[in-house]
Amino acid sequence: MKNVLITGGAGFIGSNFINYILSRKDDWQIVNLDKLTYAGNLENLKSVERNKNYHFFKGDITNRELIDYLFKKYSIKYVINFAAESHVDRSILGSEIFYRTNVIGTNVLLEASRRYNIEKFIQISTDEVYGSLSEEGYFTEETPLSPNSPYSSSKAAADLMALAFHHTYNLPVVITRCSNNYGPYQFPEKLIPLMIINCLNNKKLPVYGDGLNVRDWIYVIDHCKAIELVFEKGKAGEVYNIGASCEMKNIDIVKLILKKLNKSDDLIEFVKDRPGHDRRYAIDSTKIQNELGWKPEFNFESALDYTIEWYIKNKDWWERIISGEYLNYYKKQYGDL
Ligand code: NAD
Numbered sequence: 413m414k415n416v417l418i419t420g421g422a423g424f425i426g427s428n429f430i431n432y433i434l435s436r437k438d439d440w441q442i443v444n445l446d447k448l449t450y451a452g453n454l455e456n457l458k459s460v461e462r463n464k465n466y467h468f469f470k471g472d473i474t475n476r477e478l479i480d481y482l483f484k485k486y487s488i489k490y491v492i493n494f495a496a497e498s499h500v501d502r503s504i505l506g507s508e509i510f511y512r513t514n515v516i517g518t519n520v521l522l523e524a525s526r527r528y529n530i531e532k533f534i535q536i537s538t539d540e541v542y543g544s545l546s547e548e549g550y551f552t553e554e555t556p557l558s559p560n561s562p563y564s565s566s567k568a569a570a571d572l573m574a575l576a577f578h579h580t581y582n583l584p585v586v587i588t589r590c591s592n593n594y595g596p597y598q599f600p601e602k603l604i605p606l607m608i609i610n611c612l613n614n615k616k617l618p619v620y621g622d623g624l625n626v627r628d629w630i631y632v633i634d635h636c637k638a639i640e641l642v643f644e645k646g647k648a649g650e651v652y653n654i655g656a657s658c659e660m661k662n663i664d665i666v667k668l669i670l671k672k673l674n675k676s677d678d679l680i681e682f683v684k685d686r687p688g689h690d691r692r693y694a695i696d697s698t699k700i701q702n703e704l705g706w707k708p709e710f711n712f713e714s715a716l717d718y719t720i721e722w723y724i725k726n727k728d729w730w731e732r733i734i735s736g737e738y739l740n741y742y743k744k745q746y747g748d749l
């Protein structure tokens with residue numbers, strides 16, 4: 413059995429990963445530790461909750477005693493650290509929790525991993541640690557880190573710390589840096605689900621600045637498959653970029669969603685730009701393709717169709733979310749829009 417501690421497994425990518433792995437592997441014992449912040453949702457994990465190889469604990473990755481207890485009780489040999497405060501706009505509204513969870517929390521996990529001699533620690537990072545690109549060029553694993561938001565600076569700090577633990581203690585750390593994900597169970601504060609849901613509710617679609625910022629999109633299952641490969645074959649001390657070569661301007665995505673839902677472009681509202689808004693992200697994923705044999709399988713248009721379908725069919729899931737704490741956040745971020 414592979415005893416794996418997965419943190420943040422009730423969030424968007426973590427829950428997709430757990431559902432994906434447990435539907436195809438019976439030699440993984442997964443311990444999911446999640447604080448269930450506003451972004452964590454156990455409804456995402458309904459299909460695995462009775463699986464004998466799945467155990468859930470509500471708790472914080474900064475809690476040393478709890479982490480120690482879990483490592484001991486489940487003889488943890490692998491850690492995949494998804495847990496994070498993950499939203500750039502929230503990090504601009506208030507940054508402290510970002511450093512507490514993303515930096516201190518990662519430190520607690522790395523220290524425990526050192527004490528218990530684990531076999532692999534995968535730090536789930538992001539392309540945002542590289543900063544912003546102009547019209548040309550791509551992020552490679554050698555691109556210097558130059559994070560611009562409180563969120564991305566906390567992720568970059570965690571990356572550097574994880575690599576230092578490899579260098580100093582020979583801890584088998586591997587880092588993945590993926591581009592923007594989309595797919596089922598994504599919290600509706602992020603661009604694609606926010607636009608789908610606002611469209612379905614005939615609400616204005618808030619586009620920051622001129623709408624020409626570029627993001628490089630990947631379907632969440634392609635990301636999960638890449639993490640699975642890194643788990644199996646990734647080399648300690650290495651960083652692997654993950655991206656599906658799908659650059660899109662924000663405004664083009666918004667217009668595409670409007671078109672697919674037969675709504676008018678009049679719903680678009682250009683609003684004040686995000687402070688320090690990164691202009692363009694674009695990932696070069698040659699390394700993981702050549703060294704581990706990964707390649708993206710999903711095509712943007714059809715995976716976006718599937719994602720839209722999912723939000724249409726799972727109205728209950730997002731209606732419960734947008735009627736809760738989300739309302740306060742929405743008001744703070746978008747005013748009366
Ligand atoms: P998410 O916000 O949907 O989920 C984060 C999860 O972590 C939630 O379930 C939350 O409850 C949990 N969590 C937060 N603080 C915690 C703490 N202190 N202790 C335990 N659990 C805690 O985020 P996501 O989009 O699923 O992202 C997962 C990871 O992938 C993050 O590390 C993020 O930086 C990284 N990432 C995300 C993207 C993306 O496009 N969403 C792209 C690249 C990398």
Ligand code: TDX
Nearest residue numbers: 498499500538540591592601602603618619620625662
């Ligand atoms: O209302 C909006 N209007 C808008 O124009 C929102 C929410 C976003 N945007 C723009 C900002 C970005 O240019 O859309 C783009 C995407 O925004 P987000 O969905 O907030 O993602 P981003 O800031 O690019 O960060 C995401 O990708 C990298 C994830 O949230 C991070 O967790 C991940 O590390």
